[in-house]
Amino acid sequence: MEVQLKDGIYFVSGDITETCDLGGFGLPSGSVHFDLGSVRTINSCGVREWITWINKLKITPIYSNCPQSVVMQFNMVKEFLSNNSKVESFQIPAYCENCGEQKIYLLRSGKEFQFGKKLEYELKKCEKDGCCIESDVDFESYFYFIESLKS
Amino acid sequence: MSNTDSINIDSVIDVQNEHYRTELVALFKSCAMNTIVAQGEQTIEEIKVLAKNGCKQSLYITDTIDEKKLKTHETIPSIRMENLLLVDDDTKDQIIDSEGLMMFEHVLSCNQDHVPHMQLMSTIRKIRETKYFGVDKCVSYGAYVHRYVLSHSDQRQWFRDALFEFVIGLSSVLGRPTDAYAQFAVEVQEELLMNAIWDANPKLQEVDRRVPIALLPQETVQVEWSFDGTHLAIGVRDSFGSFSKPTIYKYLRFLFASEKKSMIRLQQEAAGAGLGLFMVLERLSSLIVTVAPLKSTEVIAVLNLSTSPKTFSKKQRSFQFFSV
Ligand SMILES: [Zn+2]
Numbered sequence A: 001m002e003v004q005l006k007d008g009i010y011f012v013s014g015d016i017t018e019t020c021d022l023g024g025f026g027l028p029s030g031s032v033h034f035d036l037g038s039v040r041t042i043n044s045c046g047v048r049e050w051i052t053w054i055n056k057l058k059i060t061p062i063y064s065n066c067p068q069s070v071v072m073q074f075n076m077v078k079e080f081l082s083n084n085s086k087v088e089s090f091q092i093p094a095y096c097e098n099c100g101e102q103k104i105y106l107l108r109s110g111k112e113f114q115f116g117k118k119l120e121y122e123l124k125k126c127e128k129d130g131c132c133i134e135s136d137v138d139f140e141s142y143f144y145f146i147e148s149l150k151s
Numbered sequence B: 001m002s003n004t005d006s007i008n009i010d011s012v013i014d015v016q017n018e019h020y021r022t023e024l025v026a027l028f029k030s031c032a033m034n035t036i037v038a039q040g041e042q043t044i045e046e047i048k049v050l051a052k053n054g055c056k057q058s059l060y061i062t063d064t065i066d067e068k069k070l071k072t073h074e075t076i077p078s079i080r081m082e083n084l085l086l087v088d089d090d091t092k093d094q095i096i097d098s099e100g101l102m103m104f105e106h107v108l109s110c111n112q113d114h115v116p117h118m119q120l121m122s123t124i125r126k127i128r129e130t131k132y133f134g135v136d137k138c139v140s141y142g143a144y145v146h147r148y149v150l151s152h153s154d155q156r157q158w159f160r161d162a163l164f165e166f167v168i169g170l171s172s173v174l175g176r177p178t179d180a181y182a183q184f185a186v187e188v189q190e191e192l193l194m195n196a197i198w199d200a201n202p203k204l205q206e207v208d209r210r211v212p213i214a215l216l217p218q219e220t221v222q223v224e225w226s227f228d229g230t231h232l233a234i235g236v237r238d239s240f241g242s243f244s245k246p247t248i249y250k251y252l253r254f255l256f257a258s259e260k261k262s263m264i265r266l267q268q269e270a271a272g273a274g275l276g277l278f279m280v281l282e283r284l285s286s287l288i289v290t291v292a293p294l295k296s297t298e299v300i301a302v303l304n305l306s307t308s309p310k311t312f313s314k315k316q317r318s319f320q321f322f323s324v
Helices: A044-056 A068-076 A144-148 B018-030 B042-052 B067-075 B092-096 B099-103 B117-129 B153-168 B179-199 B245-256 B259-269 B275-282
Strands: A002-006 A009-016 A030-042 A059-064 A089-096 A101-108 B010-014 B034-037 B057-062 B080-087 B106-109 B145-150 B221-227 B231-237 B286-292 B296-304 B318-323
Touching: A009 A044, A030 A044, A030 A068, A030 B153, A030 B179, A044 A059, A044 B179, A044 B275, A068 A089, A068 A144, A068 B179, A068 B275, B010 B018, B010 B042, B018 B034, B018 B117, B042 B057, B042 B067, B057 B117, B067 B080, B067 B099, B080 B092, B080 B117, B092 B245, B099 B245, B106 B117, B106 B245, B117 B318, B145 B153, B153 B179, B153 B221, B179 B221, B179 B231, B179 B275, B179 B296, B245 B275, B245 B318
Parallel strands: A009 A030, A030 A059, B010 B034, B010 B057, B057 B080, B080 B106, B286 B318
Antiparallel strands: A002 A009, A089 A101, B106 B318, B145 B221, B221 B231, B231 B296, B286 B296
């Protein structure tokens, strides 16, 4: 796992595992903005370690660009979103068999989704005829964390 | 002509669903298995006859859980029963809550009115040939098996990178992006490896996992991957054989639970030590656990890559437990 600071945002990349050590990146306490777009995988020890560090450093995290690996953990480990955590945006991976195109939709808080509200969402089709773009994720379970989180 | 390497196996089919029953009879006939269709108290009598005729091991297939009957089967001397339960969308929810689930070594999902041929055949083949370990039995015949040995916990980084690249590379075979599968595969492998390195090893169970560890030669972990064009099998084998049946059955109901229901339960229970196993169950199509007590445990996760990542884990799930 790597963490890089750029324009006030901490960009996290790679695999979050038990060796995840947020103590080494000079993170301030209070509100910290993490861009998780490049997180590849997370293992069960990694989630716990991440949560421990967030608590230890008294961070109120803002997560943006959350990929599928992260959203799956939001849904499974509710402590991931404790400490007044905010999710600014998350990704929906999608693929269109007809166009052969892979697409990532970014859903933003306050725009495409509201916390505490059940999300009904439909993927926007591309310009081409017979576009059959389909999400890689099951919306009912994928959006579960949105309903259960307060705004 | 008979194959001297394999044992003959009879099967007792006690299946209510007519479709499944007819299909099973035809399928077993096609592979020269002696098949007895029986229901109610009849099964007990039939098994007694089998035992009397010198049959040592038999397959009992059913789609309902009748604990009392299963216990009676167990008391019949000199015959060992391998119990196989068939579930489908209609029966899943009631079955997963039953305590009697523990009495089944195999639980297979039926799909769209069909019994799962491939899983059935691989189960029967293992019992017949008495060869249980290895991912080669979970994929189509002839698929190449990649074999590795892990001897240091730090090598997991290499295993993550290599498996990720491997699955990304399957994209042109499958004709669709495989990013989600790559993520799932790596996360499954991670949990299986951590389980084999730390949880299975009585010496290391309580050790801080943040401290990298070199394994002794007798503690090394064997890893296998195989892809047959549809199924990706990831196998991890330890040298302890400490896996207990109740542990896996605690989580088994989640493997077959309907999505929303399981999600809510996961939320409530995942915070505990079982998180790793939940993560594995959420990302696979079949789970095969083989234990040689005090010698070795092999856990194989099979991911069916022929369906969209959205539905792949829901389709035709199966669980097999072999104690050998
Ligand atoms: Zn399209």
